[in-house]
Amino acid sequence: MDRLKALNLLNSVSDNIIPQRMWLTNIRIDKNRVNIQGLVIDNKTAVDFMKGLEKAGYFMSVHLKKLKRDEIYADLNFKMFEIYCSIKKNEKK
Numbered sequence: 048m049d050r051l052k053a054l055n056l057l058n059s060v061s062d063n064i065i066p067q068r069m070w071l072t073n074i075r076i077d078k079n080r081v082n083i084q085g086l087v088i089d090n091k092t093a094v095d096f097m098k099g100l101e102k103a104g105y106f107m108s109v110h111l112k113k114l115k116r117d118e119i120y121a122d123l124n125f126k127m128f129e130i131y132c133s134i135k136k137n138e139k140k
Contacts, residue, residue, distance in 0.1 A: 048078060056081055056105055056134065063099030068092040081106070081132045086125040090114065093128050106132040 053076055060074060060083060069092050071085040087093045093114055100109045113129040 048076065059100065059103040059105045063096055063103060065092050065096060069096060079134050081134060083128075083130045083132070085128055087114075087128055088125060090126070093126070093130075097130060100130070100132055105135060107135050108133045 056076060057074065060071075060081070064071065068089075069085055069087045071083060073082075073084040075082040087096070093111065097109045097111060100106055109130060109132045111128065111130055114126055117125075117127045
């Protein structure tokens with residue numbers, strides 16, 4: 048993947064972050080997929096983030112792989128999430 052395409056994908060992800068309601072902990076871009084991990088304060092925030100990614104125009108599909116409360120963050124009432132997105136071959140310019 049070229050650098051410009053990777054930059055566009057990262058910008059699309061960052062443009063859809065919901066401030067003070069979610070935090071990203073890991074982003075991995077492979078040839079055909081972006082894997083995003085992080086923390087959200089509730090289920091609705093994860094859904095809203097996924098909807099934003101779907102509308103961004105860079106991804107064919109956005110899937111929630113994991114959304115669960117984790118013992119490490121139980122006191123903070125956060126949930127860990129993992130989302131993977133299939134990259135469109137001809138992404139939006």
